[in-house]
Amino acid sequence: MPTTTDLIHRYEARLAKxxxxxxxxxxxxFDDLFIAAYKYRMQESLASFLQPFEGFLLSGWLEDHRxxxxxxxxxHDVMRLRAEVENLRRKKxxx
Amino acid sequence: xxxxxxxxxxxxxxxxxxxxxxxxxxDGQRRCLYQEFPVTFYAAGQRHRLHDLCIFLKKxxxxxxxxxxxxxxxxxxxxxxxxxxxxxxYDLPAIARRVVDIFPDITLYDVDLNVALRHAAxxxxxxxxxxxxxxxxxxxxxxxxxxxxxxxxxxxxxxxRTIVIEPDADPFHAKPENIVVHTPKTTAKLNIxxxxxxxxxxxxxxxYDPDLILSSHGDTFLLPTLLEQSKKRNHPLLLNRDPNAxxxxxxxxxxxxxxxxxxxxxxxxxxxxxxxxMGNTVMWDDYNFxxxxxMARVSSLxxxxxxxxxxxxxxxxxxxxxxxxxxxxxxxxKEQTENEKTTSELxxxxxxxxxxxxxxxxxxxxxxxxxxxxxxxxxVQFNISPETVNTGRPxxxxxxxxxxxxxxxxxxxxxxxxxxLVKKRTNLKHRLLVLxxxxxxxxxxxxxxxxxxxxxxxxxxxxxxxxxxxxCIETHETxxxxxxxxxxxxxxxxxxxxxxVLHRYxxxxxxxxxxxxxxxxxxxxxDKIVNRTGLPIVLNxxxxxxxxxxxxxNKRIAVPNSYFGIFQNGxxxxxxxETRRHDTAPFISETQMEILEILAKAPDIEHMQDYLxxxxxxxxxxxxxxxxxxxxxxxxVVCLTVSRNLEEFKTPSPVxxxxxxxxxxxxxxxxxxxxxxxYVLGKARARAWDLPEPLDLRTLDISRYRRLLxxxxxxxxEPIKEHYAxxxxxxxxxxxxxxxxxxxxxxxxx
Numbered sequence: 001m002p003t004t005t006d007l008i009h010r011y012e013a014r015l016a017k018x019x020x021x022x023x024x025x026x027x028x029x030f031d032d033l034f035i036a037a038y039k040y041r042m043q044e045s046l047a048s049f050l051q052p053f054e055g056f057l058l059s060g061w062l063e064d065h066r067x068x069x070x071x072x073x074x075x076h077d078v079m080r081l082r083a084e085v086e087n088l089r090r091k092k093x094x095x
Numbered sequence: 096x097x098x099x100x101x102x103x104x105x106x107x108x109x110x111x112x113x114x115x116x117x118x119x120x121x122d123g124q125r126r127c128l129y130q131e132f133p134v135t136f137y138a139a140g141q142r143h144r145l146h147d148l149c150i151f152l153k154k155x156x157x158x159x160x161x162x163x164x165x166x167x168x169x170x171x172x173x174x175x176x177x178x179x180x181x182x183x184x185y186d187l188p189a190i191a192r193r194v195v196d197i198f199p200d201i202t203l204y205d206v207d208l209n210v211a212l213r214h215a216a217x218x219x220x221x222x223x224x225x226x227x228x229x230x231x232x233x234x235x236x237x238x239x240x241x242x243x244x245x246x247x248x249x250x251x252x253x254x255x256r257t258i259v260i261e262p263d264a265d266p267f268h269a270k271p272e273n274i275v276v277h278t279p280k281t282t283a284k285l286n287i288x289x290x291x292x293x294x295x296x297x298x299x300x301x302x303y304d305p306d307l308i309l310s311s312h313g314d315t316f317l318l319p320t321l322l323e324q325s326k327k328r329n330h331p332l333l334l335n336r337d338p339n340a341x342x343x344x345x346x347x348x349x350x351x352x353x354x355x356x357x358x359x360x361x362x363x364x365x366x367x368x369x370x371x372x373m374g375n376t377v378m379w380d381d382y383n384f385x386x387x388x389x390m391a392r393v394s395s396l397x398x399x400x401x402x403x404x405x406x407x408x409x410x411x412x413x414x415x416x417x418x419x420x421x422x423x424x425x426x427x428x429k430e431q432t433e434n435e436k437t438t439s440e441l442x443x444x445x446x447x448x449x450x451x452x453x454x455x456x457x458x459x460x461x462x463x464x465x466x467x468x469x470x471x472x473x474x475v476q477f478n479i480s481p482e483t484v485n486t487g488r489p490x491x492x493x494x495x496x497x498x499x500x501x502x503x504x505x506x507x508x509x510x511x512x513x514x515x516l517v518k519k520r521t522n523l524k525h526r527l528l529v530l531x532x533x534x535x536x537x538x539x540x541x542x543x544x545x546x547x548x549x550x551x552x553x554x555x556x557x558x559x560x561x562x563x564x565x566x567c568i569e570t571h572e573t574x575x576x577x578x579x580x581x582x583x584x585x586x587x588x589x590x591x592x593x594x595x596v597l598h599r600y601x602x603x604x605x606x607x608x609x610x611x612x613x614x615x616x617x618x619x620x621x622d623k624i625v626n627r628t629g630l631p632i633v634l635n636x637x638x639x640x641x642x643x644x645x646x647x648x649n650k651r652i653a654v655p656n657s658y659f660g661i662f663q664n665g666x667x668x669x670x671x672x673e674t675r676r677h678d679t680a681p682f683i684s685e686t687q688m689e690i691l692e693i694l695a696k697a698p699d700i701e702h703m704q705d706y707l708x709x710x711x712x713x714x715x716x717x718x719x720x721x722x723x724x725x726x727x728x729x730x731x732v733v734c735l736t737v738s739r740n741l742e743e744f745k746t747p748s749p750v751x752x753x754x755x756x757x758x759x760x761x762x763x764x765x766x767x768x769x770x771x772x773x774y775v776l777g778k779a780r781a782r783a784w785d786l787p788e789p790l791d792l793r794t795l796d797i798s799r800y801r802r803l804l805x806x807x808x809x810x811x812x813e814p815i816k817e818h819y820a821x822x823x824x825x826x827x828x829x830x831x832x833x834x835x836x837x838x839x840x841x842x843x844x845x
Contacts, residue, residue, distance in 0.1 A: 001445045031649075038652045042451040042599070046579070048442040 004041040007052040008034065036063035096237065099126065099228045102253040103220055104306060105397055106211050107340070107366060110185050114210055115337065116236065117367050118228065119253040119306060127337060127367065128228065130236040134184045134213060136191065137166060137176040137424055140201035145177045148198055155190060158182055166204070166424045169482050169508060169565060170431050174424065176204065184210050195427070204424040212412055215395035216419035221245045222391040222398045223253060245392045246515045248522060249536070258303060261311035262287075267762065268785045274317060278303050287320065293330045296321065300333045306368055307398075308334075309384070313372040315347075318363040336367025345403075349767040352405070356738050358767025364399045376402040378549060385542035393516060393550065406549035407557045410512075413550070414565050417512040426564055433568045444572045449582040452653040453598035453605070453643035457818040459700040460612040461597060461605050461660070463635040463668075464621065466581065467524065469602035471517040471551040472630050473577045480507020481558075481567035499573050508565060513554060520547040521631075578602065581628045588623040598643060600655060605641065612637060612663075636662040640700045642814040644672070659811070661695045673807040677769070680800065682730040686717050687807045694811070704819060707812075714808055721801055724792060731800055732784050734769045749774070749781035756783045774799045 002010070012034055019030050037044070037056035040063075044055035101118035104125075109115045113132035120126055138148055152159050164178040181187055191206040214220050219241045229238040243250050258278050262271035274292070276283045276299055283299065285292035310317055318334065322342070325332040335342055345362040360375045373379050376387060391401035394409040395416055401409065418425050436444065466472070473479060483491075483502040490504040523540050530537050557563045559571035578601070585604050586596050594606040611617060617634055624632050641660030646652040657671030669675050669691070674684040690710050697703045720726050735750050741758055744751035753772040754764060762785060764770055771784035774796040782790070 001441065003447075035649060035651045038649075039452050042449060045446055046449075048446070049439060 004045045004052070004055075005038070008037050008041065008056065011037075011053060011056065033060045036060040039063065096229050096231060099226075099230070100242075101126065101226055101228060103222060103224045103226055105222070105367065105369065105399070106214055106220070107397070108184050108210050111183070112235070113183055114214065115340070115366075116239075117336070118226065119255075125304065125306070125336065125367075126234075128230050128234045128236050130239065131182075132184060132210070132214070133180055133182050134187055134205075134210075135178050135180045136187065136206045137164070137178055137204040138194070138198075138201050139168075139174055139176045139204070139424075140198070144198060144201055148177060148194065148201060151194070151197065152179055152190070155193070156181065156186060166422055168204075168424045168426075169418070170567075176424070184213070191427075202430070203427045205419075206427050208415060208419075208425065209396065209400075209412065211397050211400075212395055212415050213419065216416045219244075221393075221395045222401070223250070223388065225251055245395070246519050248519070248526070250392075253306075255306045256303060257307040257309055258299065258305040259309045259311075260313060260317055262317060265785075266312055266316040269787075271316070274321075278305075287324075290328055290330075293321070293325055293328065293332065297330075297333050304336070308365070308368065308370045310370065310372045311374055313370060314362050314375040315360045315372070318370065319361070322363075334368075334370075335365050340366030342366070347765065349765050352407070356736065356767040357405075358737075358765055359403065362403055369398050371399065371402045377405055378545070381549075382542040382545040383538075385539040386546040389543040389546040390550070393519075393547070406546075406553040407560070407563075410550045410554040410557060411563065411565075413512050413516070414508060417508055418565070421508065421511070423508060429562055429564055429566060431567065444569075444576075446572075446575060446579070448575055448601035449579045449599055450601060450655045451596075451599035452655060453658065454595075455643055455645045455651070455653050455814075457640060457642050457700065457814050458597055458607055458638075459640050461607045461638040461641045462611070462617045462620075463638065463641075464585070464604045464606065464617075464624070464632050465635050466585075466602040466628075467631045467633050468517055468520055468548070468551050469578055469581070469630065470555040470574055471513050471520075473574055473581070474555075475510045475514045475517050476629065477501060477577060478503050478505075478507055478510050479570060479574055479577070480509035481565055481570045483507040484567070484570050484573045499576065501573075509554070509558075509570070513551065516547055516550060520544055520551070523547075524633075581630055584627045585624045585632065588627045589620050592620050592623060594620055597641075598655075598658070603635075636664065636666070638668075639663050639697075640703070642811075644810060644814055659691065661691070661697075665695050667691050667695055672810050673803075677734050677736075679807070680731045680733050680803070682717075682721070682726050683800070683804050683807045685730075686714070686804060687811060689713060690808065690811050700818075703815060707815075710812070717804060718801060721797060721804065728773060728790055728792060728795065729784075731773055731795065732771045733774070734771055737764050737766050737768050737770050739766050752779055752781045753783035756786055760786055 019027055022030055034056070036059045040055075040059035044050070044052070044059060047055060047058075050058070099118065099120050099122075101120040104117040104119055106114055106116050109129060112129040114130050116128050116130060118126045118128065138145060140148075149161050152161060158181075160180040162178045162180075164176055165173055166176050166178075168174045181190070187206060191203060194201065194203060211220075218239055220226070220239075221241075224245070225242045227238075227240040227242055228236055230236050258276060260274055260276050263273040263275055263284070264271040272287060274285045274287060274296070276285060276296070278299065283295070285295055321332060322334075324330075343362075343364040343366075345364070347359060347361040349356055349358045351357070360372075362372075362375065363370060371384070371387065378386060382389075387398065387402045390396075390406070390409050391398040394401055394412040396404065396409065396412050415425055417423075477494075478501060483505065485491075485500050486502055488502045488505070491500040491502040493500055523544050527537070527540050527544065530540065555571060555574050558566050558574070559568050560566050582599055582602070582604065586599060589596050589604065589606045592608075594608040594611075596604060596606050598605040606617075606620065608616075614634060614637060617637070621632055621634060638660040639662065641658060643658050644654060646654050654671065659667070659669040659672055661667055667688070672687065673679045674687045674691075676684075679687075690713065693706050693709050693713065694703060697706050733749075737750060737754060741751060741754045744754075749772055750770055753770050756779075757764060757770070760783075772781045773784060773790070774780065775782045775794045776796050777794065780796070782794070
């Protein structure tokens with residue numbers, strides 16, 4: 001049986017022409033998708049009922065969602081800091 | 096009647112008197128005794144065919160005793176068989192071969208078993224077992240009692256008389272002229288071509304009468320050369336202690352195991368004394384002669400055999416002894432095949448151990464936790480065995496997480512075999528924890544633990560091997576399914592206590608938590624994992640720092656089997672990097688190790704940068720040595736494994752090129768053997784190290800070696816550079832852009 005890493009390699013090879021057709025900056029994004037597939041290969045093998053490509057897509061989606069959550073958190077932090085700055089500014093103008 | 100207290104040295108078949116047993120007696124005498132040893136084999140098949148077989152056997156061997164019996168087949172349960180008892184094991188191989196030819200439809204059991212294993216199953220014997228023996232005037236044993244156990248931790252050992260023999264040169268590299276013989280008192284040099292040498296060698300054998308001849312190139316060169324000369328000059332050699340027995344020769348062979356081609360050189364086995372060739376001993380580098388002895392003890396195989404067989408054969412021998420003791424039939428050939436599965440079932444079942452992707456980079460205060468002999472412990476604790484997994488027995492219980500039925504009430508063949516081994520290994524490991532490295536027992540315990548490790552690991556792999564007698568792929572899959580479940584539980588337990596899990600690898604887990612940096616800090620997580628998995632887990636140590644490097648292909652992709660770090664006690668641990676690889680030239684691997692030794696001096700991760708200047712100077716010196724030809728060529732030799740015969744190579748590679756050069760010089764290597772080569776300039780690119788012509792040092796491809804050296808340096812330094820990326824101003828400039836020497840350009844970007 002092929003390992004998950006073997007399957008990723010195979011899909012990468014089969015999609016090589018798809019990648020070639022992409023503009024340069026999209027190629028980088030495409031490669032990034034596969035990095036997520038590598039990163040979660042252990043988890044993909046645990047969910048072997050999924051089709052391999054479903055597993056890769058789920059990995060990419062998971063990685064994106066994690067980034068999104070981080071950005072949300074950062075955006076909350078920025079909002080909180082902005083509110084604090086506003087508060088300080090208001091207090092300063094009041095005094 | 097004579098009574099002796101003695102140690103069993105060796106056991107083998109005698110054509111007329113059953114078996115020969117060599118003993119080292121407590122009065123210093125070496126005694127050769129004989130024992131009657133009837134053996135029984137079994138046959139199963141259609142009734143009328145068994146009847147025909149009875150007639151055939153009676154005709155061939157009138158003394159044979161035949162009876163109907165009921166025995167247990169591991170896979171099919173109770174089976175009615177024909178039991179055929181022979182007075183001597185000597186006749187069995189020949190008669191079995193004839194039965195196989197004439198009655199191909201009959202299944203034979205217990206026919207091809209090593210006589211030492213049969214003896215072990217009945218009398219509990221094993222190599223160097225302490226025995227009480229009673230024999231008569233004709234040296235026939237009437238009573239044999241084993242006084243100790245193979246599972247004893249510190250068995251009373253006999254003083255083995257040992258001589259070491261070696262040629263004065265590696266025979267594959269240059270023609271040896273002398274044989275060097277080391278006895279405890281003297282060292283003698285015997286000229287190979289001098290006829291008097293044979294006589295002198297015989298004199299040493301006679302005077303010293305060694306129990307063990309430890310040799311270098313003994314199987315492949317020394318003993319065959321000596322025996323050839325002895326035949327040519329009609330001067331018999333006294334290599335055998337038993338004058339009536341023949342020296343046994345076994346042919347060289349190559350085979351495929353665990354994804355690799357393995358080579359075993361030809362073997363020369365002696366009767367009455369032992370011959371162990373260090374170069375032809377499996378795992379000699381790993382566990383030495385202490386490990387060989389332990390392998391022989393626990394498997395009950397003769398020491399000469401145990402030294403030369405794989406751990407798979409060792410564990411298989413242990414299973415055979417358990418089967419004989421439990422009355423389980425041992426088939427000549429495996430007959431079971433894998434159960435039918437759908438593709439999705441196959442995908443679900445056919446997985447290995449859990450291997451995660453580590454968090455890339457440099458980490459401080461990381462604990463390495465390791466399940467102690469995980470697979471062995473799983474087998475014993477959950478009673479996993481071919482006959483207990485997914486059987487229809489009413490006592491079988493469902494393991495919900497895995498959907499597997501296991502009979503926990505009746506101990507299986509595999510747990511029965513492994514339980515004492517796992518117990519002994521645990522005991523030894525506990526002793527090692529409190530033993531000083533200077534203690535005389537330390538090395539021996541370490542070697543024994545290593546031998547046990549290989550036996551346990553191979554046992555699980557062997558279950559999935561299609562030809563293993565008691566192999567069962569479903570059992571193999573069950574053990575791995577359990578192991579994955581255990582690892583996931585361990586990860587959850589660690590995360591529940593706020594630890595970050597950095598890596599998971601089969602039976603090991605690497606964790607860190609802010610504020611945890613001592614062994615005691617990690618005790619709660621250990622307790623929680625033990626509680627949740629039911630398996631013992633040990634803390635191997637806390638790393639001052641550890642690096643999980645990224646792959647060469649992409650900086651964001653991790654390499655699961657590669658890491659290096661320094662434990663808090665200063666011990667360096669490396670896996671998967673250049674210094675661990677056989678295909679790295681010693682000069683490069685030593686440089687990488689020296690860099691790690693410098694880094695090991697840093698008290699913590701914050702002070703690592705203080706040592707970079709020292710590393711810089713070391714690397715500069717090494718490059719300078721390399722470029723100025725100060726590195727001896729033997730330090731640049733690369734060892735690669737020959738994977739196929741020369742004509743099977745499709746594209747030229749360094750191995751095929753060097754192999755071709757050797758064959759032109761009349762030197763031949765088989766798949767599985769190591770080839771030594773140097774990288775050279777010109778079209779050839781590689782040059783075999785073992786060619787007879789002298790090497791022209793000007794042809795060495797120094798730029799290639801420099802590239803490889805810098806790559807090895809980079810493996811260590813690049814993660815550190817990346818870790819300190821924010822404070823680069825405080826780092827030496829060469830980490831940024833400026834190379835110190837021409838040749839350092841590629842340091843970071845290779």
